[in-house]
Amino acid sequence: MKLDFIVEHLNLKVRSGSQNLTVEVTGGYVGDLLSDVIANSKQGDVWITRQVHQNIVAVATLKDLAGIILVGNNEPAAETLEKAVLENIPVLVSELGCFETAGKIYRLIAARET
Amino acid sequence: MAEKSADRGTSFSESFPVVGGNFDDAGKVSSRIKGILKKMCLPSDVIRRAAICTFEAEMNIVCYAQQGDITLSVDNDRVVIKAVDEGEGILDIDLAMQVGYSTSTAKIREMGFGAGMGLVNIDRYADEFTITSEVGRGTQLVMVVYVADGSQQ
Numbered sequence: 001m002k003l004d005f006i007v008e009h010l011n012l013k014v015r016s017g018s019q020n021l022t023v024e025v026t027g028g029y030v031g032d033l034l035s036d037v038i039a040n041s042k043q044g045d046v047w048i049t050r051q052v053h054q055n056i057v058a059v060a061t062l063k064d065l066a067g068i069i070l071v072g073n074n075e076p077a078a079e080t081l082e083k084a085v086l087e088n089i090p091v092l093v094s095e096l097g098c099f100e101t102a103g104k105i106y107r108l109i110a111a112r113e114t
Numbered sequence: 115m116a117e118k119s120a121d122r123g124t125s126f127s128e129s130f131p132v133v134g135g136n137f138d139d140a141g142k143v144s145s146r147i148k149g150i151l152k153k154m155c156l157p158s159d160v161i162r163r164a165a166i167c168t169f170e171a172e173m174n175i176v177c178y179a180q181q182g183d184i185t186l187s188v189d190n191d192r193v194v195i196k197a198v199d200e201g202e203g204i205l206d207i208d209l210a211m212q213v214g215y216s217t218s219t220a221k222i223r224e225m226g227f228g229a230g231m232g233l234v235n236i237d238r239y240a241d242e243f244t245i246t247s248e249v250g251r252g253t254q255l256v257m258v259v260y261v262a263d264g265s266q267q
Contacts, residue, residue, distance in 0.1 A: 033226050033229045034173075034225075034226040035170065035173075035227070035231035035232055036229065038170070038235065039235045051225065051226045053225055054137070054138065057141075058140065058142070058145065059169075061141075062141065062144055062145060062148060062165050062166075
């Protein structure tokens with residue numbers, strides 16, 4: 001499933017990486033502990049988090065994640081956005097909380113698989 | 115940024131400085147190293163595990179030390195990442211190796227670091243891991259990831 005499909009269905013606000021929304025999303029990972037995300041997320045995952053500081057871009061780049069979704073209408077910090085633009089990492093903002101955001105995306109991916 | 119060894123052929127070695135407390139550039143060395151390993155066309159699993167180890171070592175220097183150096187060495191069989199810092203050192207390494215143990219500050223934790231997972235992750239993803247430390251001077255990590263047969267992705 002392409003990232004723009006998720007953007008459309010969850011009405012996400014695109015804050016960076018708009019040229020990169022056709023990237024394939026193969027799964028998702030939820031977490032605010034960076035060591036957890038670094039260790040356990042997989043390439044192609046969309047990362048759902050509450051962290052908005054710039055180091056999330058380094059994590060997403062290192063793990064080849066499809067994009068970062070910030071929950072609860074939390075906006076990325078200015079430096080985060082700068083880095084995300086530089087690395088062409090999609091940073092998206094969801095008005096929903098973590099649980100609802102993850103649940104909806106899980107359902108979209110599951111529906112595609114059946 | 116770094117000094118290169120004069121080694122030729124298949125062996126490669128390069129060092130990168132890491133500045134303690136500088137969260138602006140945190141992760142930069144890990145990205146550089148991952149890029150170098152990618153260019154060498156090492157197996158993706160080797161790159162992934164080396165990147166995890168490097169990131170954790172880099173973040174430890176940023177979070178806890180004044181400064182440090184990360185050295186990447188690659189030959190046919192192995193990727194060796196050495197992280198040496200000047201910092202306060204670790205009093206009880208066995209304790210530091212326990213899941214969830216951390217001396218991090220509230221500020222570090224707020225950013226999602228300092229969960230007491232870093233050294234544990236390194237231990238899990240490196241094929242060899244040694245840690246030595248001297249209180250008041252610094253810590254040295256040596257992490258080895260074996261390159262399996264062949265060098266294709």
